[in-house]
Amino acid sequence: MVTFILKRIGSGLVVLAAISCLTFFLLYFSSTNIARNILGEYATPEQVAAKQAELGLDQPIFSRFLAWVAEALTGNFGTSWFTNESVVQAISNRLPVTLALVVTSIVIIAILSTLIGVAAAVKRGWIDRAVQIAAVIGDAIPNFVLAIVFVTIFAIQLGFFPATSSIQPGADGGAWVASLTLPVIALVISGLTSGAQQVRSAVIKQLEKDYVRTLRSRGISEGVILFKHVLRSAAPAGLTVLSLQFIGMLGGVVIIEQIFALPGMGALAVQSTTLGDTPLVMGVVLYTVIIVILVNLLVDLANGWLNPKVRVS
Template identity: 80%
Template sequence: MLNFILKRVGAGVVVLAAISFFTYILLYFSSTNIARNILGEYASQEQVAAKEIELGLDQPLLTRFFDWARHAITGDFGTSWFNSESVVQAITTRLPITLTLVVVSIVCIAVVATLLGMAAAVKRGWIDRLVQGAAVVGDAIPNFVLGIILVTIFAIQLQLFPATSSIAPDSGANAWVLSMTLPVIALVINGVTSSAQQIRSAVIKQLEKDYVRTLRSRGISEREILFKHVLRSAAPAGLTVLSLQFVGMLGGVVIIEQIFALPGMGALAVQSTTMGDIPLVMGVVLYTVIIVIIVNLLVDLINGWLNPKVRVS
């Protein structure tokens, strides 16, 4: 198991280094006139040149990257070029909002999709047709469209929830619940149908195997067979789908956060990328990649525990 973990961690470190390097290169070639954007259009050429020297923009690409990496390894991601806010502080104040939105949505998707997928696989009939039809419809409707519909009905017309987020640094639980409910519902509706379809297929595949018939012939109850044996064997497929949804959701909540005015990582990423704020963009990318690596590692560990064959693959 230790070798299994070390291999996954080593692979994660390589991925992190590669993504950091290529992201920095892309920012280097796509960001232009950064010093001018910071100082404004009325700044003199001498002021712009001095600002470029101050920010290290006059240095070669590799020199700039390795200087940034040397500090990043120690946890120093620098400060924003536009407002001098610490990159770590800017991210840590917004990251809990995005993580709360994504984690709560994934947990709800996992519970509902598992129940629907197992019911469709076991009962078949109308619920099976419903799950398969909903999977097609759910994939066809983007979550931001669902978000707009939810805001229109429940926030503007019925006024049951706020149309925009009321989350602030000193907000209580009530503000978090009211601000997060509609975004979570939009993400869950969009994600639960496809996950239920995948879990349904995995459960059906397990139900057709010989060990299920053997367990039934021994008089073991159907409930025990489903929840103790079939669900465990089908879990790796479901976990893989959920991990992919988590990764996609982590990068795809930008529009949802914009619709509901949530002060999360999405708005920060869009703003920093538009301005060419390289330290802030690199911080956002690095934190996001680290979270993805941790999630994938946890999924691999759970799959390795459920299926020992995974540990030697």
């Protein structure tokens, strides 16, 4: 197990280093005159040159990258070039909103998709057909379309929820619930059908295997067979889908946060990328990749616990 974990961590660190390098150089080649953007169009050439020297923009790209890596390894990701806010502080203020939105949605999807998928696999009939039809419809409708419909009906027209987020520093739990309810529902509806479809297929595949018939011939109840044996064997497929949905939400939640004006990582990523704020963009990318690596590691560990063959693959 230790070797298994070390291999996963090592591969994650390689991915983190590759993405950091690629992002830094892409920002260098795609950015315009950052110093001019910071100072404004009326700044003199001397002021622009002084600002470039202050930010280290007059240094070779490799020197700048190595300097950034040296600071990042100590936990210092610098400050925003446009707001002078610490990158760590800017991310820590917004990351909880995004994580609360995505984690809540994934937990609800995991519970409901398991219940619906198992019911569809065992009962078959109309519920099975409904799950398959809903999966096709759910894949065809983007979550941001559902978000626009929900905010129009339940926030603007009926006034049940705030049209824009009321989450602020020090906000109470009521503000968080009111602001996150509609976006969570939009994400859950969008991801539930595909998750239920995957669980259904995995459970049906397990129910058709020989070991299930052997357990039944021994007189073991259907409930024990289903929840102790079949679900454990079918769980890796469901966990893989949930991990992919989590990663997809983490990147795709940008539009959802814009629709509901949530102060999360999505808005920060869009703003910093638009401005060419390299320290902030690198911080956002690094934190996002670290979260993805941790999620994949946890899923791999769960799959390794459920299926020992994974540990030696």
